[in-house]
Amino acid sequence: MERAGVDLPALQFAPFASALDAGFWHELTRRKLNDYRLDESPRNIKAYYYNGDPSGLPTRLTLEFSAFDVNAVTSPRCCPIFGTLYNTNTLQSFKSTDKKALLDQVGNEIWKAITSGRAIEDPSLLSTFLLLTYADLKKYHFYYWFAFPALCFPEPIVIVQPPVSLADKFSTSQIQTLQEAYDELCQKEETTAVPYFLAKYTEDSVSLTTLRNWNEFFKGQTKVTVCVYDPCTLTQYPGWPLRNLLVLIAYNWGSFLDSLEVLCFRDRTLQGVRDTRHSIFFEIKLPQIASVTGCPKCVGWEKNQKGGLGPRIVNLSECMDPKRLADSSVDLNLKLMRWRLVPTLDLDRVVTTRCLLLGAGTLGCNVARTLMSWGVRQITFVDNANVSYSNPVRQSLYEFEDCLDGGKPKALAAVEKLRKIFPGVKVEGYNLTIPMPGHPVNFSEVTMQQAQNDVEQLEKLICSHDVIFLLMDTRESRWLPTVIAASQRKLVINAALGFDTFVVMRHGLKKPKQECGEPASAAAASVPSSVMGSSLFCNIPGHKLGCYFCNDVVAPGDSTRDRTLDQQCTVSRPGLAMIAGALAVELMVSILQHAEGGYAVASSSDDRLNEPPTSLGLVPHQIRGFLSRFDNVLPASLAFDKCTACSSVVLDHFEKEGFQFLANVFNSSHSFLEDLTGLTLLHQETQAAELCCGVDDDNAVF
Structure with a gap:
């Protein structure tokens, strides 16, 4: 056909690409062995397609574990398609099956549904598929050939107006x-997706209805608009489901139409925001088909990986073991998150992260479970306590049996439970005591040697992991890991609880030594100590952020000495640890998504309305939560040049003197660190300034 001497282009369609999940083959194997056996009877199965994939992905027809249950609930916004499975007993039977006869048989069924009018009442009859398979269950090799039958017009469909985006x-x-x-x-139709529908629009309104209402909806119009729930992501072509719809329209109403507008409806959700603007709109002229005698030609067999007509083969010998299948399935939610919501999500960077959890209590259990939800495969626990009777109700990795006979070591019990939950996780546990300031270790050579061994073990663990979580009960137990991690330039995520408050923070990540032209805290040294720890600073880079101890003006000491039971235990609202533990992991994941990782500039509360720095949102320094107000704030603070844990003077002494320096810290009073870092002098200067100003505590007015 020509217009003004110009050949009009023919409409082309993007074919389906089959996407058969490993779970589908696992279920086929089970049914073949337990139910089908040698029966080659055709089986009804169900697939689905989705119209919200990011640009660049193929037009996928997906079959999952649930494909064999045709009554199973279809996932939201997915369009179900019912098809037929032909599973053969031998490879020869698979090869010799008359593929043309199978396809023609289904094509005739579609044509009868069109000519009888049944397809108008039930448009799902326009879409079906065939799946021919052979399962070699000795080797777990699966041969398959997929077909999506489509009827052909006797001549090309010409494009009157080329595709434009819906936004245009x-x-x-x-x-x-x-x-x-x-x-x-x-x-109204009580379905997850309507595959075909009709549209009328004006500048002020858009109205839709189903195919069965064509005559009264259009009332003799010669130019109408039809819509298809389109799984294609290409900007110039519609997806395969449109083909049989056009045959239906041409047969029933083609002689009354001058032209036909087509809307390929595509409905993405990116980072929580719905977007249909990329849907495409075009106009075509349909060839005549009502006078065709017999069923039109039917096509639809899928091409193989080489681009030719032929079957495909998949080797699942390594993943058909249930443990391996669990390993491939556990990340399903994450894959869906990336495919449908966050296409730029770097899952590999998360999954391969090695996480060290110092503390296997309430926080440690919640952090571990959330890490597994994110697909993290390597987790190590460190704790020196046993499971007690008060633990299982608050600490999700323990049960009553773990409390018996004095209780299992927490780190080992946590390892056992994680392996039961997911055998694919690589998890280890160490029943290890972390030496602490204010807790002397010089009572004997034995205790001194044990402390040194514990320090060396902790250094090795921190060195072999990527992210260190500080989840302990006491403040002083966090000091040594903070020092070691700062020295080794490891990312530290800290979580601490009050009764109804919590703090989750990342420690400032010191620059590698070869990049340091000045001490790590030199930038902070010029800031008056009176404002250190203030959240007034903005745009602080990761290497200048403070650690857990940077807001202190005293060294850590023995926080449990002479305290009652309620003072020694962390008494918190029950939901607090779950919230803080989840936020600690989410903070880690957000950091990993940032191009600069732990060196990323800290986001603050003021950044909540700005463009987020990562696909997952902000990358704060601290998250301080107040459960009584159900509120969080995101302060950021500079590193303190007199910090007792991460200041350059502490790190220099630790790196030069090693355990001897640590022993002096453990065995001395808190004044040792305060003298070393200059906090003692700071206190003296502060007192002198108060005396100079004539402050009298008894008469001061505040």
Whole structure:
């Protein structure tokens, strides 16, 4: 066909690419062995497609574990397709099956549904598929050939108006109205997705209905608009489901139409925001088909990986073991998150992160479970306590049996439980005591040697992991890991609880030594100590952020001495640890998504309305939560040049003197660190300034 001497292009369609999940093969194997055996009877199965994939992904028809249950609930916004499985007993039977006869048989069924009018009442009859398989269960090799039958016009479909995006065709208000009308249509039809529907639009309104209402909806119009729930992501071509719809329209109404507008409805959600603007709109002229005698030609067999007509083969010998299958399935939620919501999410960077959890209590249990939810495969616990009777109700990795006979070591019990939950996790546990300031270790050579061994073990563990979580009960137990991690330039995530408050923070990540032209805290040294720890600073880079101890003006000491039971234990609202533990892991994941990792500039509360620095949002320095107010704030603070844990003077002494320096800290009073870092002098100067100003505590007015 020509217009003004110009050959009009022919409409082409993007074919489906089969996406058969490993779970589908696992279920086929089970049914073949237990139910089908030698029976080659055809089986009804169900697949689905989705119209919200990011640009660049193929037009996928997906079959999962649930494909064999045709009554199973379809996931939201997915369009179900019912098809037929032909599973053969031998490879020869698979090869010799008459593929053309199978396809023609289904094509005839579709044509009968069109000519009888049944497809108008039930448009799902236009979409079906065939799956021919052979399962070699000795080697777990699966041969398959997939077909999506489509009827062909006797001549090409010409494009009158080439495809444009919906954003170029509709206004913002029209697009919003279209989305709302489609959602209402889905609710009315009680389905997850309406595959085909009709549309009328003006500048002020968009109305939709189903195919069965064609005559009264269009009332003799010669130019109409039809819509297809389109899984294609290409900007110039519609997806395969449109083909049989056009045959239906041409047969029933083609002789009355001058032209046909087609809306390929594509409905993405990116970072929580719905977007249909990339849907495409075009106009075509349908060839005549009502006079065709017999069923039109039917096509649809999928091409193989080489681009030719032929079957495909998948080797699942390594993943058909249930443990391996669990390993491939555990990340399903994460894959869906990346495919549908956050295409730029770097899952590999998360999954391969080695996490060291110092503390296997309430925080440690919650952090471990959340890490596993994110797909982290390597987790190590360190704790020196046993499971007690008060633990299982608050600490999710322990049970009553773990408390018996004095209780299992927490670190080992946690390892055992994680392996039961997911055998694919690589988890270790160490029943290790962390030496602490204010807790002397010089009572005997034995205790001194044990302390040195514990320090060396802790150094090795921190060195072999990527992220260190500080989840202990006491403040002083966090000091040594903070020093070691700062020296080794490891990312530290700290979580601490009050009764109804918590703090989750990342420690400032010191620059590698070869990059340090000045001490790590030199930038902070010029800041008056009176404002250190203030959240007034903005845009602080990661290497200048403070650690857990940077807000202190006293050295850590023995916080449990002479305290009652309620003072020695962390008494918190029960939900607090779950919140803080989850935020600690989410903070880690957000950091890993940032191009600069732990050196990323700290986000603050003021950044909540700005463009987020990562696909997952902000990368704060601290998250301070107040459960009584159900509120969080995001302060950021500079490193303190007199910090008792991460200041350059502490790190220099630790790196030069090693355990001898640590022994002096453990065995001396808190004044040792305060003298070393200059806190003692700071206290003296402060007192002198108060005396100079004539401050009298008894008469001061505040």
